[in-house]
Amino acid sequence: MVNISFYVQHLILTLTITLPYFLCVICTHQCGCEESPPPQPPPLVFLSQRLAVVYPVIQSFKNTITSDPLGITQTWVGSDICNYTGFYCDILPDNTDNITALAGIDFNGYQLAAPTLDGFIDQLPDLAIFHANTNNFSGTISPNISKLPYFYELDISNNKFSGQFPMSVLGIKDLTFLDIRYNSFTGSVPPQVFMQRLDVLFINNNNFMQRLPDNLGSTPALYLTFANNKFTGPIPRSIGKAAATLTEVLFLNNQFTGCIPYELGFLGNATVIDVGNNLLTGPLPCSLGCLESAEQLNFAGNFLYGQVPEAVCALRNLVNLSLSFNYFTGVGPLCWKLIKSGVLDVKKNCIHGLPGQRSWAECMAFFWHPKYCPYFASYSIIPCKLHPYLHSPPPPSSRSGRHLLSYSALLRRRL
Ligand SMILES: *[C@@H]1O[C@H](CO)[C@@H](O)[C@H](O)[C@H]1NC(C)=O
Ligand SMILES: *[C@@H]1O[C@H](CO)[C@@H](O)[C@H](O)[C@H]1NC(C)=O
Ligand SMILES: *[C@@H]1O[C@H](CO)[C@@H](O)[C@H](O)[C@H]1NC(C)=O
Ligand SMILES: *[C@@H]1O[C@H](CO)[C@@H](O)[C@H](O)[C@H]1NC(C)=O
Numbered sequence: 001m002v003n004i005s006f007y008v009q010h011l012i013l014t015l016t017i018t019l020p021y022f023l024c025v026i027c028t029h030q031c032g033c034e035e036s037p038p039p040q041p042p043p044l045v046f047l048s049q050r051l052a053v054v055y056p057v058i059q060s061f062k063n064t065i066t067s068d069p070l071g072i073t074q075t076w077v078g079s080d081i082c083n084y085t086g087f088y089c090d091i092l093p094d095n096t097d098n099i100t101a102l103a104g105i106d107f108n109g110y111q112l113a114a115p116t117l118d119g120f121i122d123q124l125p126d127l128a129i130f131h132a133n134t135n136n137f138s139g140t141i142s143p144n145i146s147k148l149p150y151f152y153e154l155d156i157s158n159n160k161f162s163g164q165f166p167m168s169v170l171g172i173k174d175l176t177f178l179d180i181r182y183n184s185f186t187g188s189v190p191p192q193v194f195m196q197r198l199d200v201l202f203i204n205n206n207n208f209m210q211r212l213p214d215n216l217g218s219t220p221a222l223y224l225t226f227a228n229n230k231f232t233g234p235i236p237r238s239i240g241k242a243a244a245t246l247t248e249v250l251f252l253n254n255q256f257t258g259c260i261p262y263e264l265g266f267l268g269n270a271t272v273i274d275v276g277n278n279l280l281t282g283p284l285p286c287s288l289g290c291l292e293s294a295e296q297l298n299f300a301g302n303f304l305y306g307q308v309p310e311a312v313c314a315l316r317n318l319v320n321l322s323l324s325f326n327y328f329t330g331v332g333p334l335c336w337k338l339i340k341s342g343v344l345d346v347k348k349n350c351i352h353g354l355p356g357q358r359s360w361a362e363c364m365a366f367f368w369h370p371k372y373c374p375y376f377a378s379y380s381i382i383p384c385k386l387h388p389y390l391h392s393p394p395p396p397s398s399r400s401g402r403h404l405l406s407y408s409a410l411l412r413r414r415l
């Protein structure tokens with residue numbers, strides 16, 4: 001009895017557990033009401049294999065982004081990478097098959113935050129340009145970036161980078177544009193950077209502190225901005241070697257010492273030379289009268305002294321010659337004319353008979369311990385044929401208000 005009862009109970013139990021299953025099997029065969037498996041997303045179809053390769057790289061970078069206040073990354077979905085906000089495609093160079101590849105990234109102003117760009121830009125094999133002004137990126141730049149065959153423009157300005165100069169950029173063979181201004185880089189800028197074929201080197205508004213390397217003048221750059229750092233020591237005499245290319249150079253607001261090198265006057269193509277607010281001393285070399293293209297010359301806020309060379313005031317393209325807050329003692333007739341026309345500013349110097357000068361006591365105290373310059377004889381040499389305007393007034397300049405790239409770089413925003 002006990003056994004039978006047990007088997008009956010067991011049978012009932014088994015049926016109650018399995019019956020719904022059998023019912024369901026019958027039901028699904030009869031009514032086709034089976035639960036469909038979750039729908040597979042359609043496989044992504046990319047315009048080219050080159051784009052298929054970068055898709056996972058972009059997606060994993062997207063996962064590291066910690067802040068995206070403008071919702072930029074919402075557009076980074078699907079296979080149409082060329083339509084993602086901030087991404088730009090182009091036909092692969094050196095290729096007859098017209099293959100579309102990811103060529104450029106422009107995140108300017110997107111305010112994205114991510115702990116590193118490593119594993120992102122260095123893993124996009126066809127990338128030529130990366131611009132990311134005004135984001136919150138930090139970390140390092142991977143040495144793998146030097147393996148990108150087409151890469152030539154890097155702009156990580158106004159981000160949160162810190163530590164040493166990003167040495168891995170030295171390995172980028174064809175780099176022409178390097179903009180790392182407005183970060184917190186410290187230490188020194190390696191001399192190799194002046195051997196690279198850069199057109200633009202913007203390193204202003206960091207914390208670089210060093211004497212500039214002697215090979216500075218080897219740079220073929222057109223635009224150099226070193227402003228608002230803590231550079232020390234003299235402006236290297238080699239700067240004269242950059243004469244054929246250097247167009248705008250900003251040294252302002254550093255701690256440069258020593259005298260202005262005679263060779264600065266070799267920069268016949270320079271439109272802007274700004275060494276304002278440093279610790280420079282000595283007279284202005286007469287060679288500066290050879291700066292034929294000069295429009296803006298700023299020497300204000302130093303310890304410069306002596307007579308302002310008439311050759312400088314004779315420069316035909318000058319819009320603004322600022323010599324204020326120095327210890328100059330004299331100006332000739334051409335310079336007088338520039339003061340009257342508002343081009344030359346000599347306030348707070350030691351020029352007798354002019355209003356707004358330093359006090360007699362201040363000037364005396366300074367000249368009690370004048371600093372003399374090495375190569376002093378070079379200061380009166382004029383290494384060019386001066387323009388006949390030296391003996392007649394220059395015509396009014398028409399260049400004022402021109403957009404100057406280097407001065408724009410002193411603002412945080414993108415260029
Ligand atoms: C590109 O993206 C925008 C929205 O981000 C969308 O409206 C448009 O249809 C997309 N274009 C293509 C060709 O997919
Ligand atoms: C690539 O583009 C060029 C110029 O548009 C065209 O002449 C050439 O036929 C294209 N090649 C292929 C394989 O589509
Ligand atoms: C970026 O960093 C700045 C300063 O640390 C902070 O004020 C700002 O909120 C950050 N923005 C984002 C989007 O994280
Ligand atoms: C460089 O790339 C290699 C291979 O892609 C990787 O193993 C390595 O971790 C990368 N190095 C850095 C510093 O990103």
Ligand SMILES: *[C@@H]1O[C@H](CO)[C@@H](O)[C@H](O)[C@H]1NC(C)=O
Nearest residue numbers: 242243244245266267268269
């Ligand atoms: C200015 O540039 C031109 C063209 O590059 C060059 O021929 C000329 O020598 C340069 N001037 C100076 C002073 O080097």
Ligand SMILES: *[C@@H]1O[C@H](CO)[C@@H](O)[C@H](O)[C@H]1NC(C)=O
Nearest residue numbers: 274276298300320321322342
């Ligand atoms: C001339 O240059 C100095 C120094 O850069 C600047 O402070 C001043 O505003 C400029 N003057 C004019 C009239 O632009």
